[in-house]
Amino acid sequence: MLKILRSSSASSCIQQARYYPIASSSSSSYTHHRIKPTPPFHGVLKSFLRDKPNHKSLQRLFFCTDSSDKSGSASAVEEPESNAAAAIVPTAIKKPDDFLTVLALPLPHRPLFPGFYMPIYVKDPKLLAALVESRKRQAPYAGAFLVKDEPGSEATGSDAEKNIYELKGKDLLNRLHEVGTLAQITSIQGDQVVLIGHRRLRITEMVSEDPLTVKVDHLKDSPYNKDDDVIKATSFEVITTLRDVLKTSSLWRDHVQTYNQHIGDFNYPRLADFGAAISGSNKLQCQQVLEELDVYKRLRLSLELLKKEMEIHKIQESIAKAIEEKISTEQRRYLLNEQFKAIKKELGLETDDKTALTDKFRDRIDPSKEKIPPHVLQVIEEELKKLQLLEASSSEFNVTRNYLDWLTALPWGNYSDENFDVLRAQQILDEDHYGLTDVKERILEFIAVGKLRGTSQGKIICLSGPPGVGKTSIGRSIARALNRKFYRFSVGGLSDVAEIKGHRRTYIGAMPGKMVQCLKSVGTANPLVLIDEIDKLGRGHAGDPASAMLELLDPEQNANFLDHYLDVPIDLSKVLFVCTANVIETIPGPLLDRMEIIPIAGYITDEKMHIARDYLEKNTRDACGVKPEQVDLTDAALLSLIENYCREAGVRNLQKQIEKIYRKIALHLVRQGAQNEPLSLGSESTQDATESNQDETESKEPEEAEVVETNVSAAHQDSDLKDNEATEKVLVDEKNLADYVGKPVFHAERMYEQTPLGVVMGLAWTAMGGSTLYIETTQVEQGEGKGSLHLTGQLGDVMKESAQIAHTVARAILAVKDHDNPFFANSKVHLHVPAGATPKDGPSAGCTMITSLLSLAMNKHVKKDLAMTGEVTLTGRVLPIGGVKEKTIAARRSGVKTIIFPLANKRDFDELAPNVKEGLDVHFVDDYNQIFDLAFETEK
Ligand SMILES: Nc1ncnc2c1ncn2[C@@H]1O[C@H](COP(=O)(O)OP(=O)(O)OP(=O)(O)O)[C@@H](O)[C@H]1O
Numbered sequence: 001m002l003k004i005l006r007s008s009s010a011s012s013c014i015q016q017a018r019y020y021p022i023a024s025s026s027s028s029s030y031t032h033h034r035i036k037p038t039p040p041f042h043g044v045l046k047s048f049l050r051d052k053p054n055h056k057s058l059q060r061l062f063f064c065t066d067s068s069d070k071s072g073s074a075s076a077v078e079e080p081e082s083n084a085a086a087a088i089v090p091t092a093i094k095k096p097d098d099f100l101t102v103l104a105l106p107l108p109h110r111p112l113f114p115g116f117y118m119p120i121y122v123k124d125p126k127l128l129a130a131l132v133e134s135r136k137r138q139a140p141y142a143g144a145f146l147v148k149d150e151p152g153s154e155a156t157g158s159d160a161e162k163n164i165y166e167l168k169g170k171d172l173l174n175r176l177h178e179v180g181t182l183a184q185i186t187s188i189q190g191d192q193v194v195l196i197g198h199r200r201l202r203i204t205e206m207v208s209e210d211p212l213t214v215k216v217d218h219l220k221d222s223p224y225n226k227d228d229d230v231i232k233a234t235s236f237e238v239i240t241t242l243r244d245v246l247k248t249s250s251l252w253r254d255h256v257q258t259y260n261q262h263i264g265d266f267n268y269p270r271l272a273d274f275g276a277a278i279s280g281s282n283k284l285q286c287q288q289v290l291e292e293l294d295v296y297k298r299l300r301l302s303l304e305l306l307k308k309e310m311e312i313h314k315i316q317e318s319i320a321k322a323i324e325e326k327i328s329t330e331q332r333r334y335l336l337n338e339q340f341k342a343i344k345k346e347l348g349l350e351t352d353d354k355t356a357l358t359d360k361f362r363d364r365i366d367p368s369k370e371k372i373p374p375h376v377l378q379v380i381e382e383e384l385k386k387l388q389l390l391e392a393s394s395s396e397f398n399v400t401r402n403y404l405d406w407l408t409a410l411p412w413g414n415y416s417d418e419n420f421d422v423l424r425a426q427q428i429l430d431e432d433h434y435g436l437t438d439v440k441e442r443i444l445e446f447i448a449v450g451k452l453r454g455t456s457q458g459k460i461i462c463l464s465g466p467p468g469v470g471k472t473s474i475g476r477s478i479a480r481a482l483n484r485k486f487y488r489f490s491v492g493g494l495s496d497v498a499e500i501k502g503h504r505r506t507y508i509g510a511m512p513g514k515m516v517q518c519l520k521s522v523g524t525a526n527p528l529v530l531i532d533e534i535d536k537l538g539r540g541h542a543g544d545p546a547s548a549m550l551e552l553l554d555p556e557q558n559a560n561f562l563d564h565y566l567d568v569p570i571d572l573s574k575v576l577f578v579c580t581a582n583v584i585e586t587i588p589g590p591l592l593d594r595m596e597i598i599p600i601a602g603y604i605t606d607e608k609m610h611i612a613r614d615y616l617e618k619n620t621r622d623a624c625g626v627k628p629e630q631v632d633l634t635d636a637a638l639l640s641l642i643e644n645y646c647r648e649a650g651v652r653n654l655q656k657q658i659e660k661i662y663r664k665i666a667l668h669l670v671r672q673g674a675q676n677e678p679l680s681l682g683s684e685s686t687q688d689a690t691e692s693n694q695d696e697t698e699s700k701e702p703e704e705a706e707v708v709e710t711n712v713s714a715a716h717q718d719s720d721l722k723d724n725e726a727t728e729k730v731l732v733d734e735k736n737l738a739d740y741v742g743k744p745v746f747h748a749e750r751m752y753e754q755t756p757l758g759v760v761m762g763l764a765w766t767a768m769g770g771s772t773l774y775i776e777t778t779q780v781e782q783g784e785g786k787g788s789l790h791l792t793g794q795l796g797d798v799m800k801e802s803a804q805i806a807h808t809v810a811r812a813i814l815a816v817k818d819h820d821n822p823f824f825a826n827s828k829v830h831l832h833v834p835a836g837a838t839p840k841d842g843p844s845a846g847c848t849m850i851t852s853l854l855s856l857a858m859n860k861h862v863k864k865d866l867a868m869t870g871e872v873t874l875t876g877r878v879l880p881i882g883g884v885k886e887k888t889i890a891a892r893r894s895g896v897k898t899i900i901f902p903l904a905n906k907r908d909f910d911e912l913a914p915n916v917k918e919g920l921d922v923h924f925v926d927d928y929n930q931i932f933d934l935a936f937e938t939e940k
Pocket residue numbers: 432433434435436465466467468469470471472473474580581582611615616651652655
């Protein structure tokens with residue numbers, strides 16, 4: 001097997017460089033034995049090998065001069081090497097001419113030109129042994145033939161080489177070009193063989209197969225006239241081109257010297273070979289040159305290759321130049337920029353980005369440096385140092401900058417001066433809200449404690465109640481009363497813990513949590529934070545928001561609240577938290593436990609009247625730009641609005657309706673004013689105008705009148721005002737209320753003026769406040785043993801059970817009160833709770849159901865204007881219920897005169913404001929029999 005060191009690839013440079021010592025020793029021995037005097041190219045080669053053992057110059061073919069076949073020349077001289085050989089080498093050594101049978105060495109990449117060195121690997125042990133043997137026999141010659149490309153094969157590089165090594169005998173012969181070079185084996189070390197090309201050969205026949213040995217003819221160049229002008233001219237052109245190529249190409253720079261020194265020694269065939277050998281042309285073009293025996297033609301071919309080489313060099317140069325230019329422009333820009341920055345800095349015009357940033361952060365913290373906790377200060381210092389070390393364009397720089405931005409922007413130890421003046425606080429609270437005594441009282445207590453202690457501490461207040469009762473707005477008012485900054489955020493549906501605790505800094509686009517954002521935005525460390533909709537806190541998919549809220553709100557924990565982004569503990573203990581919720585049942589237990597719940601039950605009509613008159617109407621009137629003297633909204637109208645349009649617990653809807661009225665009034669006034677204006681314009685601007693003119697103006701459409709108005713000068717404005725004043729006062733009373741707010745929404749809260757048999761009014765509590773509800777029962781079927789109960793009205797499980805209990809208790813009571821009555825044993829009863837579309841649940845309608853069933857069974861109506869609420873046990877005990885205030889308010893709204901509450905709720909009722917309790921006949925019971933007596937007393 002034979003492996004030829006690839007001479008044209010970059011990798012081969014390295015491989016060949018490794019063979020310098022071998023080549024050197026062999027060449028020296030060669031020159032010593034064979035050359036006398038040393039031919040110039042051998043000298044050059046020697047100097048290459050000695051001086052530059054790793055130089056690229058040997059990456060293609062080494063070059064020598066003594067092996068050429070000069071006999072072809074027209075002025076052929078005696079071959080000096082034969083003489084030299086005769087002089088130095090023993091006569092037993094054959095001349096190259098003697099080698100008519102040679103070992104065939106396949107060269108896969110390039111042909112070997114006479115006069116050039118080529119190091120190769122011979123992997124075939126048989127061939128290698130044969131080469132060693134022939135060297136021993138003083139016949140160190142073989143034939144080097146270029147391998148033809150495998151027909152139809154795309155194999156390249158090592159694959160093609162591998163295929164060659166596998167070929168033997170005839171197959172190998174067929175793949176070799178016929179014309180090759182007689183190669184002298186100058187050294188063999190291991191499988192490394194260095195060849196020197198001598199003369200051209202042509203294979204005539206195969207002698208033996210393995211290793212492939214062939215018979216050859218030694219080829220001679222066709223005779224030529226060395227004085228022929230054309231050949232001369234061609235050779236000069238070749239020389240000129242060669243010079244250019246060698247000048248431009250760094251690849252061949254080392255050949256320049258050789259060429260310059262020995263160009264005079266070249267004959268034409270050698271010149272042609274030299275040109276072809278150093279060109280980067282492909283192997284077939286080189287083989288063509290090798291096969292050409294006509295010297296002129298060979299020179300032409302070589303010239304072509306060199307010219308092509310020259311073109312390639314030109315392209316290469318232009319590419320290199322373009323790239324160099326680009327790089328140098330960028331470098332120039334960069335350098336100039338840097339210089340510019342340095343000059344600016346030197347002149348004090350501008351500090352560099354990093355210094356400016358650091359200064360900005362330092363300026364921020366300097367005024368409050370003593371107040372910043374030491375651990376935070378340490379982190380800030382470390383980060384500032386880190387910022388200086390980081391590259392301004394790196395992402396880490398941005399992360400650090402943002403972090404420092406947050407860290408330095410927080411109001412460390414910066415508190416607003418709290419108001420501990422109870423009277424002033426009370427005044428502010430009253431200014432903003434009517435009623436809400438509980439809430440106001442609690443806030444005043446808080447201020448009083450703060451005044452005595454000299455400092456206030458953070459607390460969690462939770463305002464719970466139906467929508468629109470002023471939970472959010474009282475929060476704002478408390479902040480004003482306490483002179484704290486106000487910040488509100490809603491946690492309704494919040495499911496991402498990161499919203500509360502922040503993202504870790506490692507995430508792209510990481511942000512701190514809401515609390516840190518709050519502190520940055522308010523700029524004080526003791527704001528009032530209103531957390532809206534805490535009862536609607538979402539369930540987290542990653543982490544539990546309720547636990548995060550707990551950490552935030554709990555006074556025990558929040559002195560060292562750790563935000564993931566900030567990563568330094570912050571003190572939230574001075575923050576006053578106010579939460580709002582519609583229902584407290586859905587607030588997570590541990591959170592609820594730490595809160596001080598202040599229920600806001602909703603407003604009764606009387607309260608709503610005050611709120612509407614003193615707050616909502618006033619605010620809306622101002623917002624609409626209407627003057628008090630322009631409107632007369634009567635009490636009767638307001639009352640009708642409250643009772644027939646806005647019966648819900650809160651006042652948001654009432655506010656909307658009042659806004660609606662005032663918007664309409666505003667439009668009315670503007671229209672009226674617009675109609676009056678042309679009149680005044682006519683009378684003032686043309687004092688002596690005729691009546692007919694005035695009529696004309698009056699009859700104009702409002703649009704036209706406005707156009708006229710644009711011409712009125714500022715001097716007329718006073719008169720406009722007078723006109724406005726002159727306009728009629730808008731009266732809104734009960735009768736024309738529908739013109740402003742449409743038809744009443746509610747006709748009557750009460751479905752029945754006098755409840756029929758089997759129907760009793762109960763009281764319910766919803767998130768929207770209290771409301772009345774009816775329990776209706778009727779007999780469906782009667783028959784021996786048919787006693788059963790059928791339920792409808794979207795009742796929940798608890799309410800269904802409550803109905804079953806009621807059925808049982810009613811049966812037991814009936815057995816006592818009217819023991820002959822077999823009603824429950826023989827009747828299928830249907831119990832329904834309107835409205836059917838509203839889901840209902842809870843045990844508090846127990847007593848109402850029993851009463852309803854007994855009314856049906858005993859065929860007795862219950863007392864007029866009676867409502868009741870209370871859970872009943874199987875033995876008839878009445879248990880307490882929730883929402884006493886809401887239920888009372890709802891009962892009043894529905895015109896109920898008598899209410900029955902469980903005895904255990906008496907305390908709740910007693911705490912109610914007198915105006916809520918006013919005019920009600922309230923009974924407290926702990927056993928159903930007492931209800932029985934009250935409900936059916938009129939019938940007794
Ligand atoms: N007692 C009151 N005195 C004066 N105005 C009130 C009173 N109660 C409520 N309001 C007004 O009613 C409007 C609605 O109040 P707010 O938005 O605070 O209700 P909310 O209880 O927070 O409702 P939600 O539960 O839907 O958030 C506000 O404009 C508020 O000023």
